[in-house]
Amino acid sequence: MSESSNDDPHGSPEPPLAPAEKIRSPTPQNCRNFIRRKTADAMPDIVEAFVKEAKGGSVRHFASLAKVGGIDQKPAPPPPQRRGKSLARRLLDEVERFEAKHGIQPGQSSPDTGERTPEESI
Numbered sequence: 001m002s003e004s005s006n007d008d009p010h011g012s013p014e015p016p017l018a019p020a021e022k023i024r025s026p027t028p029q030n031c032r033n034f035i036r037r038k039t040a041d042a043m044p045d046i047v048e049a050f051v052k053e054a055k056g057g058s059v060r061h062f063a064s065l066a067k068v069g070g071i072d073q074k075p076a077p078p079p080p081q082r083r084g085k086s087l088a089r090r091l092l093d094e095v096e097r098f099e100a101k102h103g104i105q106p107g108q109s110s111p112d113t114g115e116r117t118p119e120e121s122i
Helices: 028-055 060-067 089-102
Strands: none
Touching: 060 089
């Protein structure tokens, strides 16, 4: 009495398997996307295998899981403090406020001091 490979030991036959889908080769432009898609599809199984090995005592597998999962990350550093305005910028702002307060146009000399602008001195 021989049993076929599709028969259950209890006598109920299994449904026939669908023919394997033919996977097209990716074009050179799509290789990265193809690999990413395949890896993403297999990721649950990959993670499960890594967890199983890590539970079994594999330090390498645990280290990989910790790195990918972010367990071993240090806390994020605080954002850098903004520096104040430079001395040159503060002086220029002060000159602009002074000119606006006294009605002086930029580059214009004060009429009561007799000073000349750099353009007039040439």
